[in-house]
Amino acid sequence: MRDLVEEALAGVGARVNRTVLTALGVVVGIAALVATLGLAATASARIVSHFDELAATSVTVLPSPDAGPQRAENLIPWDAAERASRLTGVVAAGTMSTLDLPETPVRATTVVDPLASDVVRPPLVAASPGLFDAVQARVAVGRAYDRGHEARRDRVVVLGGRLAERLHLADVGQSPAVFVGDVPFSVIGVLVSVERSPALLDAVIMPDGVAHARFRLAAPLSVVLRTRVGAAAVVASQAPLALAPQQPDALIAQRPAEPNATRAKVAADTQALFLALALVTLVIGAVGIANTMLVSVLQRTGEIGLRRSLGGTRASVAALFMVESALVGLLGGVLGSSGGVLTVVGVSYVREWTPVMQPWLAPGSALLGAVVGLLAGIYPAWRASRVEPIAALRTDG
Amino acid sequence: MTALVELRGVERVYPAVRPVTALRPTNLAVRSGDWLAITGRSGSGKSTLLQILGLLDRPTSGAYLLDGADVAGLSDRERTRLRASRIGFVFQAFHLMPHRSALDNVTVALMYNRCPRRLRAARAAEALDRVGLGGRVGAMPNTLSGGERQRVAVARALSIRPDLLLADEPTGNLDSATAEEVLTLFARLHAEGQTVLMVTHDPQIAARAARRVQVVDGTVREVRPDA
Ligand SMILES: Nc1ncnc2c1ncn2[C@@H]1O[C@H](COP(=O)(O)OP(=O)(O)OP(=O)(O)O)[C@@H](O)[C@H]1O
Numbered sequence: 001m002r003d004l005v006e007e008a009l010a011g012v013g014a015r016v017n018r019t020v021l022t023a024l025g026v027v028v029g030i031a032a033l034v035a036t037l038g039l040a041a042t043a044s045a046r047i048v049s050h051f052d053e054l055a056a057t058s059v060t061v062l063p064s065p066d067a068g069p070q071r072a073e074n075l076i077p078w079d080a081a082e083r084a085s086r087l088t089g090v091v092a093a094g095t096m097s098t099l100d101l102p103e104t105p106v107r108a109t110t111v112v113d114p115l116a117s118d119v120v121r122p123p124l125v126a127a128s129p130g131l132f133d134a135v136q137a138r139v140a141v142g143r144a145y146d147r148g149h150e151a152r153r154d155r156v157v158v159l160g161g162r163l164a165e166r167l168h169l170a171d172v173g174q175s176p177a178v179f180v181g182d183v184p185f186s187v188i189g190v191l192v193s194v195e196r197s198p199a200l201l202d203a204v205i206m207p208d209g210v211a212h213a214r215f216r217l218a219a220p221l222s223v224v225l226r227t228r229v230g231a232a233a234v235v236a237s238q239a240p241l242a243l244a245p246q247q248p249d250a251l252i253a254q255r256p257a258e259p260n261a262t263r264a265k266v267a268a269d270t271q272a273l274f275l276a277l278a279l280v281t282l283v284i285g286a287v288g289i290a291n292t293m294l295v296s297v298l299q300r301t302g303e304i305g306l307r308r309s310l311g312g313t314r315a316s317v318a319a320l321f322m323v324e325s326a327l328v329g330l331l332g333g334v335l336g337s338s339g340g341v342l343t344v345v346g347v348s349y350v351r352e353w354t355p356v357m358q359p360w361l362a363p364g365s366a367l368l369g370a371v372v373g374l375l376a377g378i379y380p381a382w383r384a385s386r387v388e389p390i391a392a393l394r395t396d397g
Numbered sequence: 398m399t400a401l402v403e404l405r406g407v408e409r410v411y412p413a414v415r416p417v418t419a420l421r422p423t424n425l426a427v428r429s430g431d432w433l434a435i436t437g438r439s440g441s442g443k444s445t446l447l448q449i450l451g452l453l454d455r456p457t458s459g460a461y462l463l464d465g466a467d468v469a470g471l472s473d474r475e476r477t478r479l480r481a482s483r484i485g486f487v488f489q490a491f492h493l494m495p496h497r498s499a500l501d502n503v504t505v506a507l508m509y510n511r512c513p514r515r516l517r518a519a520r521a522a523e524a525l526d527r528v529g530l531g532g533r534v535g536a537m538p539n540t541l542s543g544g545e546r547q548r549v550a551v552a553r554a555l556s557i558r559p560d561l562l563l564a565d566e567p568t569g570n571l572d573s574a575t576a577e578e579v580l581t582l583f584a585r586l587h588a589e590g591q592t593v594l595m596v597t598h599d600p601q602i603a604a605r606a607a608r609r610v611q612v613v614d615g616t617v618r619e620v621r622p623d624a
């Protein structure tokens with residue numbers, strides 16, 4: 001066996017350039033395979049890690065559904081955000097209350113097109129200034145309101161980006177007004193992205209004080225906390241007591257639920273396409289190896305005849321060509337696998353992802369290259385074993 | 398003393414639309430230590446005879462006794478094993494593997510001979526030494542002269558210590574001076590007791606051998622030295 005591999009290595013090594021060229025198809029096929037599977041693993045790990053990060057740093061405190069409607073009314077104090085901020089591990093905190101005024105129309109005054117429906121009924125949300133940081137909202141134009149607005153009970157709102165689009169309020173430079181019901185507000189900012197509470201992109205967000213004065217919000221309905229990584233569990237256990245010392249059991253602290261799998265499914269579809277391409281390339285690579293090995297058999301009939309005259313059996317000649325073919329495939333597998341890994345690492349570097357790969361992927365695909373080579377070698381090896389030594393030895397060389 | 402090799406009525410007919418009788422029924426005995434030259438015109442059947450003796454080819458009919466045992470009817474596998482253990486070939490075209498060193502070209506024979514790995518390099522070097530190439534073990538074939546290449550081929554055949562050394566036109570690709578190198582080597586091997594069978598169409602070269610047979614149209618005839 002060792003003899004066989006050594007002989008095959010010598011045979012392959014004697015024709016390095018040809019070997020590398022022959023392996024090219026397998027190199028590309030294996031590289032595509034590894035890159036596809038590796039990037040898929042990296043992407044799904046990213047989805048998971050993104051989710052893990054949220055889970056590890058998000059806590060929402062709500063009145064417990066078990067508490068009666070009366071008690072739920074005034075459970076969370078107005079200064080809940082400040083109180084929660086004092087807990088160790090809390091990075092940002094804000095109250096968030098969706099006002100129970102579903103039929104309240106919101107109109108923009110700067111509508112140009114008279115035919116466009118300028119009345120929408122978006123969710124109305126009251127929030128303390130700290131909420132923007134707590135949900136990692138990004139304000140694209142204008143600014144978020146602050147404690148000053150809150151204290152003065154200024155009639156200001158921040159609009160979610162999607163809502164602003166529907167109201168044609170892209171430019172808030174001139175502080176356009178919107179009417180919430182009959183009450184005019186000036187729009188001071190528009191959110192472009194909200195990491196943790198995407199629903200806010202469709203909402204009108206106003207300070208707690210105004211909501212209390214104008215829309216009879218009795219008390220905040222929830223507190224959103226962003227914590228340091230890993231602190232969520234501890235914060236969740238302490239928050240109810242900190243916010244409602246008299247009746248901590250009436251509050252519950254929630255952690256986010258599993259994200260849905262649509263994104264992963266989309267990825268799986270494109271992945272299947274790339275895998276199919278990788279397999280087609282591998283088949284082409286196999287045909288390439290088979291072809292070169294066949295040429296090699298014809299060129300080396302003299303050597304085959306010699307080996308037979310020295311006492312090599314038909315089987316040993318066949319095995320030699322099989323192993324040579326497998327070695328070419330293995331070389332292609334190793335090169336392709338390295339290329340695939342580099343691709344995954346490179347793409348991850350550019351996208352600032354953490355490259356993730358199943359541990360068996362690189363060695364497994366290198367071996368797959370060897371298997372492809374072995375299969376490609378079957379027919380040439382059979383031809384080699386059929387060479388008649390007498391005829392072969394008549395040739396020169 | 399029984400013969401090392403004995404052909405009894407061996408005939409070889411190549412099947413074709415008009416079958417070619419390359420060898421007519423032949424009797425030939427070779428004793429251990431003989432140096433035999435086989436001469437004859439081109440196409441007379443010399444190579445056919447040598448291939449049968451070397452177990453590369455099978456007689457159409459007749460018996461081939463190797464050490465008294467009939468090997469004519471053996472299977473392909475059994476004849477292959479006998480070639481590996483008892484027969485050394487030298488060819489007109491050398492048949493060295495171009496990308497392997499002189500030593501590697503010899504060890505390949507020992508590999509098929511099932512010589513243990515650890516002994517191979519030493520025995521190959523010893524064989525190269527016997528043919529006067531002890532200093533060129535690492536040389537690649539394309540750096541060797543024709544005579545040196547053929548001596549590597551002889552070393553390869555000798556390395557397995559064959560009972561029978563068979564050479565088909567070993568000097569056919571060499572000029573007369575280099576041919577003389579190889580013949581001197583054969584003479585020495587003969588003196589050391591090696592059985593050598595050599596095909597040649599050159600009467601002068603044949604004259605160097607201890608014993609001569611001539612093949613004429615597939616018929617093998619002994620040539621008396623005084624004839
Ligand atoms: N495979 C074959 N099929 C048919 N005829 C063959 C075959 N091999 C050899 N012959 C014929 O058998 C005869 C003897 O051939 P052989 O090769 O033994 O001659 P030779 O004496 O070695 O000739 P040379 O000196 O040219 O090498 C020739 O007529 C040849 O044409």
Ligand SMILES: [Mg+2]
Nearest residue numbers: 443444445565
């Ligand atoms: Mg001949």
